Amino acid sequence: MGWEVFHKNVQYKVGVGDKVKFWKDRWCGDLPLKLAFVLYKFAANKEAFVKSCFICQGVGDRRIWDVCFNRGPNDWEADVVDEFLSLLASNLPLGTDRDSLKWKLTKNGDFTIRSYYHKLYGSSSVVFPCKGIWKVKASRHVSFFVWTAVWDRILTGDNMRLRGFDFVDRCIMCRGCGETVDHLLLHSGKALRLWCFVFSIFGISWVPSCKVSDFLFS
Ligand SMILES: [Zn+2]
Known part of the structure; x- marks a missing residue:
């Protein structure tokens, strides 16, 4: 009970990427990617974890994104693709630590009851x-x-x-x-x-x- 409200204040912090869903969890930007981009409609694997969407390649295991779609983008979707790729480029996971949760209402990302209480009861009571x-x-x-x-x-x-x-x-x-x-x-x-x-x-x-x-x- 209350998960919906609680969940809005949580952001996934991707490390290895094996616990966070690429399209469905909110891990980069303010929305899950499935809501932020229409490209979700033709994603090859809608349940994919972040880990399966990038590959390590070449010298020093350079990580690059490798998101699969059922079809190529149309001309009129070029802008969306651009935006999608640049968002991904600035959110490449480190690929080392474990995936974790980050509490958005505190500076250090740790959950505190105080911060959540203030959020629930609005700024007037703070x-x-x-x-x-x-x-x-x-x-x-x-x-x-x-x-x-x-x-x-x-x-x-x-x-x-x-x-x-x-x-x-x-x-x-x-x-x-x-x-x-x-x-x-x-x-x-x-x-x-x-x-x-x-x-x-x-x-x-x-x-x-x-x-x-x-x-x-x-
Ligand atoms: Zn009186």
């Missing part, structure tokens, strides 16, 4: 207001509290209930609707009046953000 939490002139325990609030982990009613406490679904400040971190610190009547008061001192008109993290950014 952005975290570190600066607004830790690079401020406030004591550490204040910063720590704000950090906990941004992660939605302070002990508000909803979080207490998640931990199994039998808790009335009511805000301690306004006795109104359910108590969430964003409600208690931003939207609850008293909190909102406090923020408006603070900002008005500096002559700033503002609109409350939806979440504590957005608030720190703004």
Whole structure:
């Protein structure tokens, strides 16, 4: 499950070429060759491994491509053939190491859960207001509290209930609707009046953000 999404971030690194399919796996360029080139239609062996598509020849075992087709190209296909050959020319496998997988989301090609998580949940959740939490002139325990609030982990009613406490679904400040971190610190009547008061001192008109993290950014 999830292989389709996972697979998009993987590129094959061809060494010997006996594990990677020439047409079907993505090993050079952004697409598998079968999708990138119409030449696939008349490939002699659609299941061929990369290894069987090049030969070693002459002095020093010089490697050259040897891809077989059922027919020669037509005149109007010359451009495609050109493009195909130049792509291959710049991607000649070394022919020594084992074939391996390369993770595209990290610089060194190694898989990390962090990089995949960020990819899955989009760039919006990657952005975290570190600066607004830790690079401020406030004591550490204040910063720590704000950090906990941004992660939605302070002990508000909803979080207490998640931990199994039998808790009335009511805000301690306004006795109104359910108590969430964003409600208690931003939207609850008293909190909102406090923020408006603070900002008005500096002559700033503002609109409350939806979440504590957005608030720190703004
Ligand atoms: Zn409230």
